[in-house]
Amino acid sequence: MPAAGESYGINKVVGDICKLSPELLDEACQHILTYLQGQSRGVDSAEISDRFQRGGVRLDPEALQNIVRFLLLTFRSAGKSNLSGDDLVSKLEEGGNKWPKAYLQVFHRLWTEHGASVQSQQKVEAMLSIGQLVDIQWKLGMAVSSDTCRSLNSPYVSLLLKIVEPSGHICQRSFEMTIPQFQNFHKQFKEMAAVMETL
Structure with a gap:
């Protein structure tokens, strides 16, 4: 009650x-x-x-x-x-x-x-019980201090992902990558897109 x-x-x-x-x-x-x-x-x-x-x-x-x-x-x-x-x-x-x-x-x-x-x-x-990606925003920046970059003034990519969780709520996740990490991320996304087109 x-x-x-x-x-x-x-x-x-x-x-x-x-x-x-x-x-x-x-x-x-x-x-x-x-x-x-x-x-x-x-x-x-x-x-x-x-x-x-x-x-x-x-x-x-x-x-x-x-x-x-x-x-x-x-x-x-x-x-x-x-x-x-x-x-x-x-x-x-x-x-x-x-x-x-x-x-x-x-x-x-x-x-x-x-x-x-x-x-x-x-x-x-x-x-499936996973969220759905609805938006990606990215920007290029210059590192002045970082745990992963060996030298300062290294370029990095900042990503902001918007995800609809299974509950229906939209959440945001952000993270940073070095340029090589971002290039690898981009390559994997292209491969996933190609596979999904064949389904």
């Missing part, structure tokens, strides 16, 4: 969801289901916010993030539990929240249409 604060938080999120029209809820769910089916790189909260604003609904950033988290968790849990559309609606109703019938119909229809695909993607992700 959820704690009082936790229950209040869920009720607030459900209340914020109910400020949306069923059409806006449908759009937000479709955006999230597209990600959960592996058809997009992540959940773009800014895009969802723009859709809400065009629909006349303005939410503060925290409320928007809570809605996105709630929908992600709802669909992920439904996938892991192999729920049908009817089962998902029952679970939502069991939560003690007052869901309008039109909203439950949106959840039922979308999960019936996309649930099997989400479950299939979850199985693939569970087997």
Whole structure:
């Protein structure tokens, strides 16, 4: 049984969801289901916010993030539990929240249409359980002090990688390489790209 604060938080999120029209809820769910089916790189909260604003609904950033988290968790849990559309609606109703019938119909229809695909993607992700590289940025610099360079004023490459973790969160990793290390890294990436094109 959820704690009082936790229950209040869920009720607030459900209340914020109910400020949306069923059409806006449908759009937000479709955006999230597209990600959960592996058809997009992540959940773009800014895009969802723009859709809400065009629909006349303005939410503060925290409320928007809570809605996105709630929908992600709802669909992920439904996938892991192999729920049908009817089962998902029952679970939502069991939560003690007052869901309008039109909203439950949106959840039922979308999960019936996309649930099997989400479950299939979850199985693939569970087997792979790795992040997805979405962006690489690099810059050339000059070393003034380093543990790996033997002499100062040696050129180096600084890399910043953006990775979508299996949870859906985008994280950044940065590191530095000497020029020969970067050339080897580049060569290995080209080889991987060539192999992936043959798949």
